[in-house]
Each structure stands twice: as structure tokens, then as C-alpha cells.
Amino acid sequence: xxxxxxxxxxxxxxxxxxxxxxxxxxxxxxxxxxPIGVVGAxxxxxxxxxxxxxxxxxxxxxxxxxxxxxxxxxxxxxxxGQLFLCVGALxxxxxxxxxxxADRVGLPITVSILVATLTATFTGGLLSFxxxxxxxxxxxxxxxxxxxxxxxxxxxxxxxxxxGGDTGRLIDSGADTFLRDQIAPYYLxxxxxxxxxxxxxxxxxxxxxxxxxxxxxxxxAAELAGVDVARYRVYxxxxxxxxxxxxxxxxxxxxxxxxxxxxxxxxxxxxVLVMLAFGGIGTLFGPIAGAVTFTIxxxxxxxxxxxxxxxxxxxxxxLFLRLPRGVIPTVASLWRRVRGRCLGFQVFx
Amino acid sequence: xxxxxxxxxxxxxxxxxxxxxxLVYGLGGVLNLAYGQMAVTSAMMVTLAMDAGVxxxxxxxxxxxxxxxxxxxxxxTILRPVYRLHDEPxxxxxxxxxxxxxxxxDGFLIWRYPLKALTLHIAGGAVEILGVPMRRGxxxxxxxxxxxxxGLFVFLQRTTLGRAVRSVIEDEEGARLVGIYPDRxxxxxLVLSGVLAALVAITRSMVTPVNTTSGLSITxxxxxxxxxxxxxxxxxxxxxxxxxxxxxxxxxxxIGSYISLIILLVAAAVTILIRPAGLLGVKE
Numbered sequence: 001x002x003x004x005x006x007x008x009x010x011x012x013x014x015x016x017x018x019x020x021x022x023x024x025x026x027x028x029x030x031x032x033x034x035p036i037g038v039v040g041a042x043x044x045x046x047x048x049x050x051x052x053x054x055x056x057x058x059x060x061x062x063x064x065x066x067x068x069x070x071x072x073x074x075x076x077x078x079x080x081g082q083l084f085l086c087v088g089a090l091x092x093x094x095x096x097x098x099x100x101x102a103d104r105v106g107l108p109i110t111v112s113i114l115v116a117t118l119t120a121t122f123t124g125g126l127l128s129f130x131x132x133x134x135x136x137x138x139x140x141x142x143x144x145x146x147x148x149x150x151x152x153x154x155x156x157x158x159x160x161x162x163x164g165g166d167t168g169r170l171i172d173s174g175a176d177t178f179l180r181d182q183i184a185p186y187y188l189x190x191x192x193x194x195x196x197x198x199x200x201x202x203x204x205x206x207x208x209x210x211x212x213x214x215x216x217x218x219x220x221a222a223e224l225a226g227v228d229v230a231r232y233r234v235y236x237x238x239x240x241x242x243x244x245x246x247x248x249x250x251x252x253x254x255x256x257x258x259x260x261x262x263x264x265x266x267x268x269x270x271x272v273l274v275m276l277a278f279g280g281i282g283t284l285f286g287p288i289a290g291a292v293t294f295t296i297x298x299x300x301x302x303x304x305x306x307x308x309x310x311x312x313x314x315x316x317x318x319l320f321l322r323l324p325r326g327v328i329p330t331v332a333s334l335w336r337r338v339r340g341r342c343l344g345f346q347v348f349x
Numbered sequence: 350x351x352x353x354x355x356x357x358x359x360x361x362x363x364x365x366x367x368x369x370x371x372l373v374y375g376l377g378g379v380l381n382l383a384y385g386q387m388a389v390t391s392a393m394m395v396t397l398a399m400d401a402g403v404x405x406x407x408x409x410x411x412x413x414x415x416x417x418x419x420x421x422x423x424x425x426t427i428l429r430p431v432y433r434l435h436d437e438p439x440x441x442x443x444x445x446x447x448x449x450x451x452x453x454x455d456g457f458l459i460w461r462y463p464l465k466a467l468t469l470h471i472a473g474g475a476v477e478i479l480g481v482p483m484r485r486g487x488x489x490x491x492x493x494x495x496x497x498x499x500g501l502f503v504f505l506q507r508t509t510l511g512r513a514v515r516s517v518i519e520d521e522e523g524a525r526l527v528g529i530y531p532d533r534x535x536x537x538x539l540v541l542s543g544v545l546a547a548l549v550a551i552t553r554s555m556v557t558p559v560n561t562t563s564g565l566s567i568t569x570x571x572x573x574x575x576x577x578x579x580x581x582x583x584x585x586x587x588x589x590x591x592x593x594x595x596x597x598x599x600x601x602x603x604i605g606s607y608i609s610l611i612i613l614l615v616a617a618a619v620t621i622l623i624r625p626a627g628l629l630g631v632k633e
Contacts (some may be wrong), residue, residue: 068410134622139380139440143576144618150569151614158607266565270448277445306463309456316449320442321430 032201038195040286047183057182058300061254063295064189069268070275070287071196072240075203078282079212080236081219082128083142085265087272090241091248092263093120098249100162101260102173109174109253117245124241125234132230149265156260168259171252185254190318192250193288196243201284208235216282274312277319280326289328290320351481352599358487360594361494362553366567367574367586368501369545375518375581377535379431380444383423385567386454388586391547392467392559393418393458405469413455420543423450424536432532458561466560467550471630486555493552497545503582514538517579573617579627589628593617 017329043064050056069087076084084090097116101107107115127148131141156163163169179185203209211232214222223229252258274296279286303306323330370384378520395412396624399405427450431443471489475482505511516524517534524531531587549567550559574593596616620628 130622134625136621136625138437139444140576140625141623142444143572144621146569147573147614147618147621151611154607154610154614158605158611230625273383273445283494306456306460310453310460311456312450313454313456316452318448320445320449 026268031199032205035285036194036197036201039285040190043190043292044187047186051183054182055119055184057294058255059299061185061189061251063291064186064193065247065251066268066271066275066295067193067288067291068251069272070242070279070291071193071200072243072247073272074276074282074287075241075243076124076128076202076237076240078276078286079203080210080233081138081216082131082233082237083138084124084127084237084240085142085269086124086143086145086149086152087244088263088265088268089149090120090124090244091251091268092152092156093123094248095154095252095258095263096163097245099169099171099173099252102253103169103171104162111178112173113246113249113253116249117242120248121238121242122243124244125238128234128237132233146265149269151288153260153264159213164259166260168262169259171255174253175256179253180256188250188254189247194246196247197284197288197334200238201244203239204284208232212236216329254307260298270312274316274319276326277316278327280329281324283329286326286328290326350479352602353595354478354481354483355487356595356598357591358483358491358556358594359598360591361491361498361587361591362549362556363570363574363594364587364590365494365497365545365552365576366571367547367578367590368498369542370550370582371575371578371581371583371586372514372518372538373542374418374440374575375534376514376531376538377432378436378439379428379447379535380440380572381447381542382444382572383422383447383450383454383566384542384571385564385569386451386458386560387416387419387423387543388550388567389458389559389561389564390454392550392554393462393465393561393613395551395554396465396467406628409469412551413544415545416543416545416550418539418543419546420539420541421536423543427558428539432535439500448591451568455562455564458564462561464560466558468558469554470550471555473521483555484556490552490555493548497548498583498587505583505592510537573614575627577617577620577627579629582627582629585627585629 035265045089047057050060052163062230070089073084073087076082092114092115097117097119098109098112101112101115102109105112127145136144145182157165160166174180179188203212209228211222214227215229219229242338247301252262255262275290276287277290278293279288279290303310304311319327356578370381373381374380391412394415395408398408398411403411427446428443430440431446436440469486471486473485476482476488477483478488503511505515513524513529514534514537516527516529517531521531524534553559574586574589578587578589593613593616597609597613600612604612
């Protein structure tokens with residue numbers, strides 16, 4: 001099996017040449033901060049609209065958690081081409097880890113979030129290190145991480161004394177704090193989203209971002225040009241896994257209960273993949289666009305029950321067949337072609 | 350001893366499960382994540398036919414035919430654009446598209462037939478083998494599986510068509526040069542893989558019920574056995590199936606079921622890491 005990531009022929013699934021343009025346009029901070037600020041301001045207004053509905057606020061918080069997961073997965077898969085099919089498992093290490101540390105060991109919530117996040121970070125880094133060391137391709141990395149996900153699921157069901165097994169567990173810690181408010185958790189998760197966006201944006205503009213692009217576009221050429229491909233892959237996995245762990249553990253405390261489906265493969269990994277495919281793999285704002293769109297679409301389709309899954313299936317096929325770059329980047333480039341170069345849409349490429 | 354025999358029964362099922370997946374991957378570089386859903390769909394066809402009053406044997410025939418047609422359908426529709434790509438992008442696109450297919454099938458089946466399950470009852474009591482009483486259903490299932498494997502080996506080793514299939518697995522360009530159409534071989538193998546998926550569902554239903562939600566776990570086990578055995582190798586699939594089947598049953602007996610699943614998974618992961626080509630891998 002060849003070690004190349006993207007093909008010279010046919011559409012490339014993993015990232016485009018898009019953000020070379022973005023990186024060239026400017027490395028200055030305002031160009032990054034303004035769109036993040038706009039996204040943050042727009043999302044901050046959401047509670048004004050649906051703030052009096054506890055159910056809808058729960059949906060919105062979950063949507064933001066998914067935005068965080070999508071950014072984390074984007075750093076790992078979009079930036080360094082490692083197909084990590086353990087997004088839910090890494091977030092679950094954060095969530096279950098933090099809940100158990102806080103409830104059973106009695107650590108303060110912040111400390112338990114920190115410890116659980118570090119554990120998820122280390123696990124992600126280890127998986128990446130092993131994959132890089134054995135030079136597994138995209139597919140085998142996917143299979144090994146999928147096996148990791150299955151083991152994590154088996155462990156959740158098996159250690160039912162700690163995890164509550166199939167029915168899940170309630171989290172006692174933080175029950176009387178702002179974490180279980182109707183509005184406050186939304187802003188907490190929004191802060192995480194914005195911080196993650198900023199980190200990813202700064203990464204793209206740093207020397208690490210240059211290395212990511214180089215190794216993703218052509219691994220062999222990057223190696224020849226002196227980029228330590230193995231090292232940067234592990235960096236990407238560490239950063240992404242830290243995001244997943246932090247988001248997973250924070251979400252656990254705002255939700256107050258955990259079950260295996262909270263971080264399940266079908267419930268998290270597949271959804272994140274669809275979100276990212278929709279928003280544009282490898283782009284800075286793709287995860288946000290995907291997460292917002294799918295949170296709304298999912299809420300609209302909720303009355304159709306199982307048929308929602310059919311809709312997702314059709315969508316996956318259409319997205320990857322017709323728009324492998326993602327809907328948002330395709331629409332943005334059409335728009336640009338119509339209106340000439342438009343600075344506002346630069347960020348989507 | 351009882352463990353080993355139970356493990357062999359399970360292992361044969363694992364092996365047959367992986368064969369349909371491994372042939373398609375070895376031949377076409379297509380990773381079919383809708384494989385388990387093909388099996389479940391065939392099982393549902395058998396159930397519906399039996400509900401309509403068709404006797405078990407013709408109903409099973411309908412299931413096998415249905416499985417083959419599903420394979421042909423995949424080949425003719427969703428996999429067309431996949432064939433235009435090569436190497437890793439091809440695997441990746443096939444994986445994502447068939448994941449979409451598996452969602453459509455799962456969503457529809459669980460919506461339409463949430464509680465349906467296929468169970469085939471084999472009449473008669475337990476049979477003693479080497480002093481161990483075995484259920485008759487397991488024995489019939491294993492016998493069918495063994496006969497299928499024998500048929501597959503004869504087909505691949507002795508017939509001209511089978512040699513053509515193997516030549517494509519080994520070297521697609523070379524096969525093309527000597528006048529073999531790889532796309533026709535691929536169509537044949539996809540139909541065959543559909544039939545095998547249906548056969549797995551039918552033989553499995555003699556041991557435990559196959560219900561609408563089993564699709565994902567069938568795909569996952571097929572994938573693990575395939576990778577451990579070596580992508581594209583039928584003998585590897587059989588060997589890996591046997592080993593993992595025995596490991597799984599023995600571990601379940603000595604330790605407990607969830608740890609045994611983890612041991613199975615870790616064994617698979619370690620094999621992949623030590624030998625990425627699999628036990629009897631054809632391709633690097």
C-alpha cells in the first residue's frame with residue numbers, strides 16, 4: 001500500500017490546496033481575530049432566541065460540543081491526514097474520566113477535568129506514535145483506532161461498577177453550580193469553541209501549520225524538504241486529542257449524566273465526519289458551519305426517528321460523491337467566481 | 350475440549366464472514382462497510398419469505414439470491430465512481446460511500462422491521478463429538494461453512510475463472526495485459542461476496558438469532574478478521590477466523606465476556622501492528 005495521502009489523480013478527499021491561499025494572504029492577527037469574533041458574536045446571540053427552552057438550550061450546548069469535537073478531529077485528520085476513528089472514545093476518556101475522578105476520588109472539578117484531558121491527550125498521542133512508527137496508512141490507522149473505540153466501548157459496559165454500564169451514570173459533582181444552569185453552560189462551551197478556533201488558526205499560521213500543509217499535500221516531498229513528518233503527525237494528534245478530551249469532560253459536567261451513547265461511535269464519530277465533510281475538511285471554519293447546520297437539521301428531522309439515519313446515509317454519499325471539498329468551500333468559491341474576490345469569504349477556503 | 354470445539358464453530362463463522370470482505374478488498378481495493386447490512390438484509394428477506402409461508406430451504410435460496418443481487422446492485426451504482434480512483438483514495442472513498450449505504454439500510458430496516466429476527470431451528474437433539482455434546486444447529490452451520498470453503502478453494506485454485514480472479518488480486522495491470530477484464534472479475538466477486546454475506550446470516554441464524562441491528566457488529570468482526578488474516582487472502586481469513594474464534598471462546602470461559610472481547614480486540618491490534626500485511630497477506 002502506498003504511503004501517499006492525496007492522489008495526483010481524482011478528487012482529493014483529505015484537504016485541498018485551499019488554505020495555501022489563506023496562509024499567503026496574511027499572517028497578521030486581525031485577519032484571524034475578526035472572523036472568529038464575528039462567529040463568536042453571532043453564536044452568543046443564540047440564547048436570546050431560544051434561551052427560555054431548557055430542551056433547546058440542551059440541544060445548542062450539544063451542538064457546541066460537536067463543534068469542539070469537529071475542530072479536534074479536523075486538527076488530526078484535516079491537518080495531518082490521520083484517520084482517527086476514536087473521536088468519541090477520546091472525548092469519552094475525558095468525560096468518564098473526569099466524572100469518575102470527581103465523584104469517586106473526590107477531586108475538585110477543575111483538577112479532574114485537567115487530569116482526564118491529559119489522559120486523553122496522552123492516549124491520542126500514543127495512538128498516533130504507534131501508527132507513525134509502524135507507518136500505517138490512512139486505512140490501517142482508521143482500523144487500529146476503530147479497534148481502540150470498540151475496546152473502549154467494551155470497557156464501558158464491562159466496568160459497570162464505575163461507569164453504570166448500559167444505563168450510564170449520573171454525575172453528582174457540580175450539581176448545584178452554574179454548570180447545570182440553563183444558559184451558563186452554553187457560554188462555557190462557546191468559550192471553548194472560540195479558544196479552539198483561535199488555537200487552530202494560530203497553528204495554521206505558525207511553522208507547525210506550514211509543516212502540516214507540506215506533509216498533507218505530499219508526504220515524501222515534505223520529508224525530503226526536511227520536515228520531520230513523524231514528529232508533526234504526533235503533534236497534530238496531541239493537540240487534537242487535548243481538544244477532544246477537554247470538550248468531552250466539560251460537556252459531561254454540563255449534561256450531568258453519561259451513557260455509552262454519549263460518546264458512541266455512531267453518535268459521535270460518524271456525525272463529526274459528516275459535519276466536517278459538509279463544512280470542508282481542513283478549513284478553519286468548516287467544523288463550525290457543519291456543526292451549526294447539522295444541529296439545526298437534526299432538530300428539524302427529529303420527528304422522523306430512524307429515518308433520520310437514512311437521510312444521513314444519503315447525505316454522506318452525495319457529499320463525498322459530488323462535493324468532496326465540502327459544501328461551504330464549494331459555495332464560497334462559486335460566490336467568489338460570481339462576485340470577484342471577496343475578502344470575507346477568504347476564510348472559508 | 351468443549352471450548353476448542355465451540356471456538357472452532359465460531360471461528361468457521363468468523364472465517365466465512367471475512368472471506369466475502371477480503372476478496373472484494375484484495376481484488377478491487379474496495380472496503381465494503383455495508384457488508385454486515387447486506388447480510389442482515391438477506392436475513393430479513395428469508396424471514397419475510399418464511400412469514401409468507403415459504404418453506405425454510407427455498408426461503409434460504411431467496412436470501413442467497415437476494416444477497417447476490419445486492420452485491421450486483423452495489424457494483425453497478427455506488428461503486429462506479431470509486432473504480433475511477435486508485436490506491437488509497439479508492440479505499441477511502443469506497444469506505445465512506447458504503448458507510449453511507451450502511452446507514453440507509455440500517456435506518457430503513459430498523460424503522461420498518463424493528464423487532465424482526467431470523468432464527469432457523471434445526472430439529473433434533475445434541476450430538477456427541479469427542480465426548481462433547483454439540484447442538485445440531487452448530488454442526489449443520491459448520492458443515493455448510495466447511496463445504497463452502499472447500500468449494501471456494503476449488504474455484505480459486507482449479508478453475509480458469511478462479512485463476513483469473515487470483516491473477517487480478519496479485520497484479521491488476523498484468524492481468525489486464527493477458528486479456529482479463531478486472532472490472533468483470535470484480536463484479537463477479539461482489540456478487541459472490543453478497544451470496545457469502547447471505548450465507549453467513551443464514552448459518553449464523555442456526556446458532557443465534559440475527560436481528561435488524563446486527564449489521565454493524567457483523568461488519569466490524571468481518572473487518573477485524575480480514576485485517577488480521579491479511580487483506581485479499583481467503584486462507585488467511587479462515588486461519589484468522591479460527592484463531593480469533595478460539596481466543597474469544599476460551600477467554601470468555603476463563604475470564605468473562607467483556608474482557609474476552611477486549612482480549613480479542615487487542616490480539617487483532619497487535620497482529621496488525623506486528624504484521625500490517627496480516628498473517629497470510631498477499632499485498633504489502
